[in-house]
Amino acid sequence: MSTTHKKRKAGSRRAEIIDKATDLFLENGFSGTSMAELAKACQMQKASLYYHFKTKEELFAACITEGHACSLDTLETISRDEDAPPAERLRAAIANLYQINVDSKVGRMSPLIAEVSRAIPSVAKRFHQDFMVKEQSLLEKIIDDGVAEGAFRRIDPPTLRYMIVGPIITLSLAREMFATFDNLDQECPADHIRQHHIEQILRLLAKDGLSADREA
Amino acid sequence: MSTTHKKRKAGSRRAEIIDKATDLFLENGFSGTSMAELAKACQMQKASLYYHFKTKEELFAACITEGHACSLDTLETISRDEDAPPAERLRAAIANLYQINVDSKVGRMSPLIAEVSRAIPSVAKRFHQDFMVKEQSLLEKIIDDGVAEGAFRRIDPPTLRYMIVGPIITLSLAREMFATFDNLDQECPADHIRQHHIEQILRLLAKDGLSADREA
DNA sequence: GTCTATACAGTGATAGAC
DNA sequence: GTCTATCACTGTATAGAC
Numbered sequence: 045m046s047t048t049h050k051k052r053k054a055g056s057r058r059a060e061i062i063d064k065a066t067d068l069f070l071e072n073g074f075s076g077t078s079m080a081e082l083a084k085a086c087q088m089q090k091a092s093l094y095y096h097f098k099t100k101e102e103l104f105a106a107c108i109t110e111g112h113a114c115s116l117d118t119l120e121t122i123s124r125d126e127d128a129p130p131a132e133r134l135r136a137a138i139a140n141l142y143q144i145n146v147d148s149k150v151g152r153m154s155p156l157i158a159e160v161s162r163a164i165p166s167v168a169k170r171f172h173q174d175f176m177v178k179e180q181s182l183l184e185k186i187i188d189d190g191v192a193e194g195a196f197r198r199i200d201p202p203t204l205r206y207m208i209v210g211p212i213i214t215l216s217l218a219r220e221m222f223a224t225f226d227n228l229d230q231e232c233p234a235d236h237i238r239q240h241h242i243e244q245i246l247r248l249l250a251k252d253g254l255s256a257d258r259e260a
Numbered sequence: 261m262s263t264t265h266k267k268r269k270a271g272s273r274r275a276e277i278i279d280k281a282t283d284l285f286l287e288n289g290f291s292g293t294s295m296a297e298l299a300k301a302c303q304m305q306k307a308s309l310y311y312h313f314k315t316k317e318e319l320f321a322a323c324i325t326e327g328h329a330c331s332l333d334t335l336e337t338i339s340r341d342e343d344a345p346p347a348e349r350l351r352a353a354i355a356n357l358y359q360i361n362v363d364s365k366v367g368r369m370s371p372l373i374a375e376v377s378r379a380i381p382s383v384a385k386r387f388h389q390d391f392m393v394k395e396q397s398l399l400e401k402i403i404d405d406g407v408a409e410g411a412f413r414r415i416d417p418p419t420l421r422y423m424i425v426g427p428i429i430t431l432s433l434a435r436e437m438f439a440t441f442d443n444l445d446q447e448c449p450a451d452h453i454r455q456h457h458i459e460q461i462l463r464l465l466a467k468d469g470l471s472a473d474r475e476a
Numbered sequence: 477g478t479c480t481a482t483a484c485a486g487t488g489a490t491a492g493a494c
Numbered sequence: 495g496t497c498t499a500t501c502a503c504t505g506t507a508t509a510g511a512c
Contacts, residue, residue: 072378072379073289073290073291074291074292075290075291075292076291076375078506079505079507080505088477088479089480090506091479091507092479094507094508095478096477100505100506100507155370155374155433158433159375161437162287162288162440163288165440168441171437172437172438172447199460200456202453203457203460206453207423207426207460210422210426210430210431211422211423211426213433214422214425214430215422215426217370217374217429220374221370221373221374221377221384223377223378224377224381224384225384225385225388233418236418236419237419237422240416240418241423244415244464248460248463248464273495294486294487294488295487296488304495304496304497305496305497305498307489308495308496310489312495314489
């Protein structure tokens with residue numbers, strides 16, 4: 045507290061940089077975000093950033109991997125709770141997928157990854173391994189359990205996965221694309237889709253004859 | 261032919277620039293693509309680009325709007341063919357949506373739009389109006405006709421739209437994100453999803469009792 | 477661990493000859 | 495309509511004081 049010039053909070057200035065950087069990357073893209081801009085947002089000097097991160101690419105990688113790695117906890121809990129009724133588990137899981145992919149920062153990073161994937165392939169690799177694969181396998185376990193219990197109809201796994209995750213990711217992407225629209229919530233009605241999508245998935249998974257429970 | 265220095269093909273050098281620029285933008289993003297790089301790809305001088313386009317942003321806008329505006333022709337034809345059986349029309353429509361969004365350049369631009377949307381909101385607006393809205397309404401007409409004919413069950417339109425377009429857009433996005441992977445076709449099995457997705461949509465739209473036609 | 481100062485390559489864009 | 499030459503500026507990254 046005596047030697048340094050500006051020490052805002054104890055310890056992890058690094059975490060603060062990652063947080064601010066993530067916001068800026070999400071808003072302006074990777075190339076569209078400058079270290080100067082980030083420095084200003086952190087109220088520090090450009091050069092100081094390079095004490096914490098050797099390069100801009102390394103900083104970006106940290107935003108992807110360290111920044112929000114704990115996001116799958118809830119999904120993991122749901123996945124482990126094998127006693128709950130399959131439909132309720134799936135309902136909870138999909139609700140959580142919306143939260144992860146639409147509400148939180150990690151899930152909104154897909155367009156960013158697409159932007160830098162050619163220039164920094166390792167980032168795409170990490171994002172895939174640390175986030176997407178885990179998310180997928182947790183979801184798949186929940187469905188598999190339901191099928192094993194006889195509660196769900198068996199559907200080709202990759203296809204079902206895309207029908208569950210597809211609308212969610214697309215909603216997230218659309219909200220990034222049209223972030224500046226006045227009527228964003230009309231164009232991309234997040235809550236509406238969030239509520240109705242799950243019902244259609246359950247209808248798909250329902251065994252024949254049980255599917256007439258609900259009319260949209 | 262006598263006055264100019266290098267006149268490759270007659271007339272539309274402009275179209276060539278748009279074409280090359282689109283490729284580079286798709287590969288490296290907007291900020292990640294420099295005018296110098298583009299000039300080299302077009303085998304011309306940087307300054308010459310500015311004869312055709314006042315700014316880089318204007319060039320980008322041209323890539324979005326002019327470059328690939330005619331892509332909805334097939335979908336339009338399908339949409340107009342009201343005598344064909346609804347299921348066949350929808351099948352053809354979805355197949356075309358895959359072609360537009362996964363195979364062609366327009367559909368792969370979504371992450372790009374997301375990147376520049378905050379900096380150049382007009383581009384997002386144009387893309388939305390000229391492409392997405394049209395695509396959506398053509399699709400909706402096909403479904404509405406099927407419902408009117410009594411062939412399809414009625415499903416909440418925005419939800420159904422996301423369940424059709426969501427997996428397609430997400431497949432496209434994933435292929436951009438993981439473009440550098442060796443096993444891209446394993447990770448993002450485009451053909452597989454393309455074939456099976458449509459069957460699930462038809463099951464969703466099938467009236468009760470008719471849905472036992474097929475097992476995935 | 478943060479600062480000031482700076483290197484220097486690359487950026488979008490312009491001027492003016494041909 | 496394309497060229498050469500050049501502009502003013504911003505980009506990432508580094509050196510060295512404190």
